[in-house]
Amino acid sequence: MAALQRIIELNRRRRRHSDVVYVHAYIRQNFNPLEVLSDEAVVRKYRLTRAQIRELLQLVHPHLVRQTRRNFALTPAVQLLAALRFYASGSFFEVLGVCLGMSKASISRSVTAVTQVLLQLADRMAFPSTPDDIARTTQVFHGVAGLPRVIGVIDGTLIPVARPSENEPIYLCRKGFPALNVQVVCDHRGVFTDIVARWPGSTHDAYVWANSALCQVAEGGGFGGCWLLGDSGYPLRPYLLTPFQQPNTAAEARYNRVHIATRAIVERAIGRWKQRFRCLSKTAGGVQLHPTKCCAVAVVTALLHNMAVRQRPTPRGGHGVGGGCGRSSSS
Incomplete structure (x- = not known):
């Protein structure tokens, strides 16, 4: 009897987990922030313009394609947006996952993967x-x-x-x-x-x-x-x-x-x-x-x-470094 109850409980847990997976997959497949949000909202949420995000996506896409035959694999676009949102907000992975239709572990893996790919662009800092x-x-x-x-x-x-x-x-x-x-x-x-x-x-x-x-x-x-x-x-x-x-x-x-x-x-x-x-x-x-x-x-x-x-354009009569944010935290 105890073994039967254990099997029933495991099946219930599997069903609950499966439901979560389908809900997350539905969110990812039916909500594309770059197509839904306004230009101002894209910059506010991801700190880059729509064109810049798409430029980054072209660079990282070959490196972020998941080599798997499983259903609902994370696309490069979803991984990139998850990482950009983490950089911009610094929020907890679980909180970001609720908004993006991803699990905490998926957010963590996406941030790690995107960071390592973008790190290859360090030579652009000259x-x-x-x-x-x-x-x-x-x-x-x-x-x-x-x-x-x-x-x-x-x-x-x-x-x-x-x-x-x-x-x-x-x-x-x-x-x-x-x-x-x-x-x-x-x-x-x-x-x-x-x-x-x-x-x-x-x-x-x-x-x-x-x-x-x-x-x-x-x-x-x-x-x-x-x-x-x-x-x-x-x-x-x-x-x-x-x-x-x-x-x-x-x-x-x-x-x-x-x-x-x-x-x-x-x-x-x-x-x-x-x-x-x-x-x-x-x-x-x-x-x-x-x-x-x-x-x-x-x-x-x-x-x-x-x-x-x-x-951003350089302000008229300025040098592109106008005030606003004060001293750094280490000064």
């Missing part, structure tokens, strides 16, 4: 290297506050992550929560031209810089006599300018003013990056994934941020 690019960049930076020969602005920011099960102390940042210390460099528009996302939150900004590929380029004279601008957390170098701690002359005070006005570009860029992709923000709980996956998410969202920034 630091100015040719003489024409360098000359164009320094000219525009000079127009910001009058500081010449600036090739980029650099800063570090803390990306909150889930409390890791291994080596937890090294991830605790100076603010007391587990995080990654991510270094970014951006141009005058707030477009990221370099990113280093591999160090735990306890790592100092100067150490991250000293062990980056861009530092080796600078040490080898790759900047061509131009400068990066960084805050006092970075060392003063012939290619990396930092502000005076205690300016004693009018010239030093004026240098600090133009330095801060120019370097504020990267702080605003980081603020907009985290506001655009809420999974990076501490107010949304941070990236609740394994630290290795968090590093990949940071790089991918930086690439998507660049796409969004390039889509």
Whole structure:
């Protein structure tokens, strides 16, 4: 009798699970956000325009096709939209699954798969290297506050992550929560031209810089006599300018003013990056994934941020880096 009751209970569970599968499949097959939502709603939910999402879909489609003969396999479009929605909201996988017609496990697998595919586009983030690019960049930076020969602005920011099960102390940042210390460099528009996302939150900004590929380029004279601008957390170098701690002359005070006005570009860029992709923000709980996956998410969202920034027209009389989001969380 006990065995019969066990069999009946298992059959009931299978039926309930089957019902959920059919409901999820119905949602996915009968609701295409790109065809139903308005242009404003698409940008609000996924942070990219309809055209940009379709461009991404063409790039990732061959890599996301499920090699299976099972019914209701997730399409590349569904996986891409699930990942973009996670980046934009930072919500729990189970909550996203209810809205997208997917299970919690399917959301997790989709985010992992899409992130790994988009990570292959990291080479699109290019630091100015040719003489024409360098000359164009320094000219525009000079127009910001009058500081010449600036090739980029650099800063570090803390990306909150889930409390890791291994080596937890090294991830605790100076603010007391587990995080990654991510270094970014951006141009005058707030477009990221370099990113280093591999160090735990306890790592100092100067150490991250000293062990980056861009530092080796600078040490080898790759900047061509131009400068990066960084805050006092970075060392003063012939290619990396930092502000005076205690300016004693009018010239030093004026240098600090133009330095801060120019370097504020990267702080605003980081603020907009985290506001655009809420999974990076501490107010949304941070990236609740394994630290290795968090590093990949940071790089991918930086690439998507660049796409969004390039889509927006430069304001008249401005430099494409207007105010609004304030300082970054690590400043």
